[in-house]
Amino acid sequence: MNRPLQVQIDGVAGSAVDVLDRGLHYGDGLFETIACRDARPCLLNLHLQRLSEGCARLGIVHPDLPALAGQVRDAAATTPRSIIKLIVTRGSATARGYGAHGDEAPRTLLLQYGWSADPDPQAQEGAVVRIAHGRLGENPLLAGLKHLNRLEQVLIRNEWNDPGIHEALVFGSSGALISGTMSNVFLVRNARIMTPAITRAGVRGVMRRAVLREAEHLGLAAEESTLSAADLDEAQEIFLTNARIGIWPVRRLEQRTLGIGPTTRQLQHVVHALLERGDA
């Protein structure tokens, strides 16, 4: 999964980006990671909705969404399973300095990677998870956005290289539980589902949103709130979500072994059906 199957820059095949792109200089942009199954993008509407909201918050003129949806569907159609990474940057700098001048032309990159059809052992057997040493800075300006400033995630992901550890849970600088390095986290206790409110740090994941919506449809109690290390200790079930992994039960957290509980399995079942239907 090293080189992408294809790369499009503003809809045209390419392999390099202008050296003045503000995505490179400042991380001034956003991305989406879209799982494609049966040659179709999953949860595409939720991805494009988040991208559009992110562009609004950053003041980036967002790309033509119907055109972009068509581009993603066309790329997905070329192969049964793939991961499509969309990057939207503010475009090339038109002057030096941090300030945007409003005359930048946003740039859209589409990178399509192959994705194995092998069964995902963590989805079935559960994931082994550690607690990260590093914490996330907290800033409501950026919270929720899937922006290109990901150096914290890079450094925290580099804390371990044991392939038997699948993810780390990360706290924010205030001590609140935020998320995994590349996933959102949910706790279940007495049949209540809890997930960190993504108001000070973290990414508001598309699969997180889908899980909250499906929980509501099922009549399950689900809330977004400020969660602590104590909440984590008291959770009976823990699971991780992102667009690619769907739902991973956590079977081990540091020294603690957890069962894969009924709420996690119920939500996995519903989300799996959702992805099979190709709904967004």
Place this chain on the structure above:
Amino acid sequence: MNRPLQVQIDGVAGSAVDVLDRGLHYGDGLFETIACRDARPCLLNLHLQRLSEGCARLGIVHPDLPALAGQVRDAAATTPRSIIKLIVTRGSATARGYGAHGDEAPRTLLLQYGWSADPDPQAQEGAVVRIAHGRLGENPLLAGLKHLNRLEQVLIRNEWNDPGIHEALVFGSSGALISGTMSNVFLVRNARIMTPAITRAGVRGVMRRAVLREAEHLGLAAEESTLSAADLDEAQEIFLTNARIGIWPVRRLEQRTLGIGPTTRQLQHVVHALLERGDA
């Protein structure tokens, strides 16, 4: 000052960067902004020292520093005054995901911009400064580094577009004063010089370091500490530093008018002489 005079990518003239560069995907890299006067780079040793320290903290194999110094000097020699921006990224991704795999080949970009020889009115008359609404997330993992995750600075710089306002002072999420958007800040009170300790947020600026060193040489009391809004209110002199502007006295902060005091002028004089000598 839109397009650079020249761009080198790993020492070769170029204009585009591999679409897989981790600088673009994650902001996984560092930069330096080097002022060049009389066809020579100013404070080059301090810039390269910081770059080297930053590479060590990020686990990036740092570029050959003597070779890089030669490359910067050669570029500077092509024109009397310029700004050279160096960017070092971890290089192209060798796999998907945040983790670095250790087999990336770091990439060095050199962008040289023209720089007007017109007198800088803010250096003489002082700068007009506001207080930013947005705050900086605090994270010791990243504090001090001049890394490529600059979206906070972009958003805060976009809070105003009045060209009569030259800079904004920014607080961290804990309420501590950190810096300007593109400068470090110093306060003077009863002949004591104070600057925020850059341990939780902000960039440890090269000019900041030079000013602290010169203050010590002059026998002035200077300290790095945690500073608050009250310290700002009580300051008799305030000045801003970066490699390009040198020292800007603050003559107005929001509604308050400040005089340009003797300590600021003394340090300006010393720093000006230092830059004239071309010392690092």
